[in-house]
Amino acid sequence: MATELETGSPSVRQIQEMIREGTEVELKLVTGDLLAGKVRWQDNDCIALVDQYDQVTIVWRQAVVYLKPRVA
Amino acid sequence: MATELETGSPSVRQIQEMIREGTEVELKLVTGDLLAGKVRWQDNDCIALVDQYDQVTIVWRQAVVYLKPRVA
Amino acid sequence: MATELETGSPSVRQIQEMIREGTEVELKLVTGDLLAGKVRWQDNDCIALVDQYDQVTIVWRQAVVYLKPRVA
Amino acid sequence: MATELETGSPSVRQIQEMIREGTEVELKLVTGDLLAGKVRWQDNDCIALVDQYDQVTIVWRQAVVYLKPRVA
Amino acid sequence: MATELETGSPSVRQIQEMIREGTEVELKLVTGDLLAGKVRWQDNDCIALVDQYDQVTIVWRQAVVYLKPRVA
Amino acid sequence: MATELETGSPSVRQIQEMIREGTEVELKLVTGDLLAGKVRWQDNDCIALVDQYDQVTIVWRQAVVYLKPRVA
Numbered sequence: 001m002a003t004e005l006e007t008g009s010p011s012v013r014q015i016q017e018m019i020r021e022g023t024e025v026e027l028k029l030v031t032g033d034l035l036a037g038k039v040r041w042q043d044n045d046c047i048a049l050v051d052q053y054d055q056v057t058i059v060w061r062q063a064v065v066y067l068k069p070r071v072a
Numbered sequence: 073m074a075t076e077l078e079t080g081s082p083s084v085r086q087i088q089e090m091i092r093e094g095t096e097v098e099l100k101l102v103t104g105d106l107l108a109g110k111v112r113w114q115d116n117d118c119i120a121l122v123d124q125y126d127q128v129t130i131v132w133r134q135a136v137v138y139l140k141p142r143v144a
Numbered sequence: 145m146a147t148e149l150e151t152g153s154p155s156v157r158q159i160q161e162m163i164r165e166g167t168e169v170e171l172k173l174v175t176g177d178l179l180a181g182k183v184r185w186q187d188n189d190c191i192a193l194v195d196q197y198d199q200v201t202i203v204w205r206q207a208v209v210y211l212k213p214r215v216a
Numbered sequence: 217m218a219t220e221l222e223t224g225s226p227s228v229r230q231i232q233e234m235i236r237e238g239t240e241v242e243l244k245l246v247t248g249d250l251l252a253g254k255v256r257w258q259d260n261d262c263i264a265l266v267d268q269y270d271q272v273t274i275v276w277r278q279a280v281v282y283l284k285p286r287v288a
Numbered sequence: 289m290a291t292e293l294e295t296g297s298p299s300v301r302q303i304q305e306m307i308r309e310g311t312e313v314e315l316k317l318v319t320g321d322l323l324a325g326k327v328r329w330q331d332n333d334c335i336a337l338v339d340q341y342d343q344v345t346i347v348w349r350q351a352v353v354y355l356k357p358r359v360a
Numbered sequence: 361m362a363t364e365l366e367t368g369s370p371s372v373r374q375i376q377e378m379i380r381e382g383t384e385v386e387l388k389l390v391t392g393d394l395l396a397g398k399v400r401w402q403d404n405d406c407i408a409l410v411d412q413y414d415q416v417t418i419v420w421r422q423a424v425v426y427l428k429p430r431v432a
Contacts, residue, residue, distance in 0.1 A: 011118035011130055030135065031176050031209050032103050046155035055215060058155055063174065063209040065101050065135040071127060083262035083274055102279065104247050137245050137279040143271060175320050175353050190299035199359060202299055207318065207353040227406035227418055246423065248391050281389050281423040287415060319392050319425050334371035343431060346371055351390065351425040 005044055015042050015067070024070040025049075030063045036070065077116055087114050087139070096142040097121075102135045108142065149188055159186050159211070168214040169193075174207045180214065221260055231258050231283070240286040241265075246279045252286065293332055303330050303355070312358040313337075318351045324358065365404055375402050375427070384430040385409075390423045396430065 006012055018025060019039050027035045027049060035057060037049040047064065049057045078084055090097060091111050099107045099121060107129060109121040119136065121129045150156055162169060163183050171179045171193060179201060181193040191208065193201045222228055234241060235255050243251045243265060251273060253265040263280065265273045294300055306313060307327050315323045315337060323345060325337040335352065337345045366372055378385060379399050387395045387409060395417060397409040407424065409417045 009115045009117065010113055010120075011115050014130065028103065028105070029209050030102055030174055031172065033172070033209070035210075041154055043153045043155050045153065048154075053215075055212065057210050057212040058158065059210045060205070060208050061132070062134065062206065064132050065103055065105070066107075066129050066131045068127065068129040071125075081259045081261065082257055082264075083259050086274065100247065100249070102246055133276070134278065136276050137247055137249070138251075138273050138275045140271065140273040143269075173353055174318055175316065177316070177353070179354075185298055187297045187299050189297065192298075197359075199356065201354050201356040202302065203354045204349070204352050206350065225403045225405065226401055226408075227403050230418065244391065244393070246390055277420070278422065280420050281391055281393070282395075282417050282419045284415065284417040287413075317425050318390055319388065321388070321425070323426075329370055331369045331371050333369065336370075341431075343428065345426050345428040346374065347426045348421070348424050350422065 005042065012042070015039055015047065018069070025067055026070055027059060027067050028065040029059065030065055035059065077114065084114070087111055087119065090141070097139055098142055099131060099139050100137040101131065102137055107131065149186065156186070159183055159191065162213070169211055170214055171203060171211050172209040173203065174209055179203065221258065228258070231255055231263065234285070241283055242286055243275060243283050244281040245275065246281055251275065293330065300330070303327055303335065306357070313355055314358055315347060315355050316353040317347065318353055323347065365402065372402070375399055375407065378429070385427055386430055387419060387427050388425040389419065390425055395419065 007016065019041065022038050024036065025039060029035065035049055037051040040048045040050045040056065045061060047059050047061060049059060079088065091113065094110050096108065097111060101107065107121055109123040112120045112122045112128065117133060119131050119133060121131060151160065163185065166182050168180065169183060173179065179193055181195040184192045184194045184200065186192070189205060191203050191205060193203060223232065235257065238254050240252065240254060245251065251265055253267040256264045256266045256272065261277060263275050263277060265275060267273070295304065307329065310326050312324065312326060317323065323337055325339040328336045328338045328344065330336070333349060335347050335349060337347060339345070367376065379401065382398050384396065385399060389395065395409055397411040400408045400410045400416065402408070405421060407419050407421060409419060411417070
């Protein structure tokens with residue numbers, strides 16, 4: 001059985017909201033890479049990002065530095 | 073159910089105080105980036121920073137190197 | 145006895161599906177390296193990748209930044 | 217309730233002693249930064265350093281590479 | 289008492305097999321270093337590598353990016 | 361109370377032996393630094409190194425990449 005995602009913590013909840021609203025985000029990674037797209041799903045280990053060509057990238061949480069909504 | 077933030081530890085408490093007082097801080101990240109702003113909230117995984125344009129950045133604790141109040 | 149892999153979480157399940165379907169993937173690592181190949185197996189610590197010469201590379205999960213299916 | 221700091225382990229105890237004695241230390245960080253100052257407090261997550269201008273820097277343990285007393 | 293190594297997981301088992309068979313491997317590390325040699329032993333924290341001059345290097349698992357058998 | 365060091369695991373035991381025998385070692389760190397000296401003590405979080413001038417450096421285990429005895 002899988003460990004449930006802690007839906008009560010602010011960071012998980014806010015990302016959940018971004019998924020529902022299709023918010024464009026930027027994800028900065030430990031390698032210095034900056035990915036842009038919409039969050040499609042999250043679990044305890046990963047955050048999945050979809051870019052404008054509908055290409056999915058599964059990002060490991062351990063490699064995330066920061067996430068921010070893109071300014072329109 | 074969410075794991076509660078350990079409000080008894082000095083580092084969590086001091087950040088909590090910075091949130092209340094709206095202290096300007098600098099956050100150094102593992103990528104070498106230096107973010108500036110005010111801490112808006114914290115949970116077990118993240119610290120949310122707001123810059124002067126009211127733009128929120130959710131920073132993962134695992135990527136934080138140090139935090140210091142900005143000298144006026 | 146080994147700790148079972150959490151087959152219920154989306155990221156583990158999707159990688160499991162890529163193994164079954166022989167999907168070509170790219171794996172970005174913390175060193176900045178980008179490996180290409182098919183996922184052969186995964187466990188709690190590692191993901192094994194096989195390249196076009198059938199050479200196996202055992203990658204530690206802790207070193208993975210992101211994984212994405214290669215665009216044809 | 218907060219998890220208590222393990223005051224029985226040598227590293228925690230030695231840092232506790234440096235706090236009492238006001239020892240000048242150098243702290244090397246994963247970013248390559250080298251901070252100098254006196255340790256003011258420590259908890260399970262952080263070590264707080266005070267520089268010569270009485271400016272506090274809260275350093276995350278996860279980002280510490282080494283600590284050494286400064287040679288006079 | 290020591291925590292037992294999880295001999296049931298594929299990655300631990302395959303490394304155990306490489307020890308028995310004296311397989312030449314390459315070990316990529318987070319610093320970008322690439323070590324070559326044979327695995328002599330492994331435990332929960334480390335993997336010990338022996339080079340051609342019988343010099344032992346104790347590598348921390350946390351610093352391992354990938355391991356692959358050397359192509360003859 | 362402090363968590364006991366796992367003296368049963370090979371890596372801890374071998375470092376314990378190096379302490380007793382005063383073995384000269386090289387310690388490679390995640391920053392790329394290479395420290396040389398003798399191991400004075402170890403606990404669950406740190407390894408303390410003493411250089412030829414009897415200067416102590418407390419190294420965090422999390423920052424260690426590899427350790428090897430220096431070749432005479």
